[in-house]
Amino acid sequence: MAKRVAVFGGTFDPVHIGHLRSALEVAQALKLDAVRLVPNALPPHRAAPNVSAQQRLQMVELAIANEPLLTVDARELKRDKPSWTIDTLISVRQELAPHDQLFFVLGWDAFCGLSSWHRWDELLEHCHLLVLQRPDMQLQAPAAVHALIDNKVATDWQEITSPAGSVVFLQQTPLAVSATQIRALLSEGENIRYLVPDAVLEFIQTQGLYRPV
Numbered sequence: 001m002a003k004r005v006a007v008f009g010g011t012f013d014p015v016h017i018g019h020l021r022s023a024l025e026v027a028q029a030l031k032l033d034a035v036r037l038v039p040n041a042l043p044p045h046r047a048a049p050n051v052s053a054q055q056r057l058q059m060v061e062l063a064i065a066n067e068p069l070l071t072v073d074a075r076e077l078k079r080d081k082p083s084w085t086i087d088t089l090i091s092v093r094q095e096l097a098p099h100d101q102l103f104f105v106l107g108w109d110a111f112c113g114l115s116s117w118h119r120w121d122e123l124l125e126h127c128h129l130l131v132l133q134r135p136d137m138q139l140q141a142p143a144a145v146h147a148l149i150d151n152k153v154a155t156d157w158q159e160i161t162s163p164a165g166s167v168v169f170l171q172q173t174p175l176a177v178s179a180t181q182i183r184a185l186l187s188e189g190e191n192i193r194y195l196v197p198d199a200v201l202e203f204i205q206t207q208g209l210y211r212p213v
């Protein structure tokens with residue numbers, strides 16, 4: 001029987017309830033054993049975060065510690081090139097049987113920027129894209145992204161039988177939380193409790209991350 005695997009990549013600077021709740025709902029909706037959260041080491045498309053990849057990984061580990069439906073995958077920290085998603089997908093694929101299904105989970109904002117990704121037109125050869133809604137995003141996907149997904153949108157993941165090549169939009173609980181907002185609150189000395197799990201908040205405090213300058 002074909003396995004179904006979902007990979008949720010992110011900078012996770014820091015990981016927050018928007019990521020975690022979405023990942024959990026993906027795992028439940030697709031009846032997965034787990035969703036793998038993959039923190040990037042060298043984000044290909046934005047300035048290097050002030051917080052190290054190791055610390056961002058640790059925050060994800062703390063966040064998911066009590067939830068068996070979520071796991072963490074540190075493979076991007078083992079590469080010294082930019083953390084291109086195509087490389088991650090190829091490396092995960094090598095561990096799967098050819099008929100296994102691989103889903104790459106991304107938010108609507110990331111999806112809209114897809115046409116700037118490294119070898120972006122090859123992504124669907126290796127995975128299905130599972131696009132999460134973000135309530136604060138009113139972005140229109142660019143024409144290039146529309147062209148990529150043309151004829152590839154599946155209205156229901158259950159109709160997908162192939163190992164890769166489709167795009168599915170998932171309506172998960174809308175949570176208008178972003179890491180940018182959390183970093184801004186912390187830099188102003190504000191309380192971020194309940195936007196991140198308590199263990200992540202404690203780590204941020206003990207490590208002195210995102211402090212006001």
Ligand SMILES: Nc1ncnc2c1ncn2[C@@H]1O[C@H](COP(=O)(O)OP(=O)(O)OP(=O)(O)O)[C@@H](O)[C@H]1O
Pocket residue numbers: 009010011012013017018019022105106107108109110111132133134175176177178179180181
């Ligand atoms: N609240 C949310 N709901 C759904 N998806 C989200 C949410 N926040 C982030 N994502 C998605 O999770 C993935 C990783 O996001 P990322 O780590 O960049 O978090 P972020 O909150 O968007 O960070 P930043 O504000 O620094 O850009 C992306 O695909 C992004 O679209």
Ligand SMILES: O=C(O)c1ccc[n+]([C@@H]2O[C@H](COP(=O)([O-])O)[C@@H](O)[C@H]2O)c1
Pocket residue numbers: 008009010011012038040043044045046083084085086106110116117118
């Ligand atoms: O491969 C690329 O060129 C590429 C460009 C932008 C983003 N990504 C990946 O997309 C995921 C979400 O990115 P971000 O910036 O929203 O955290 C994360 O895993 C990034 O490494 C990948």
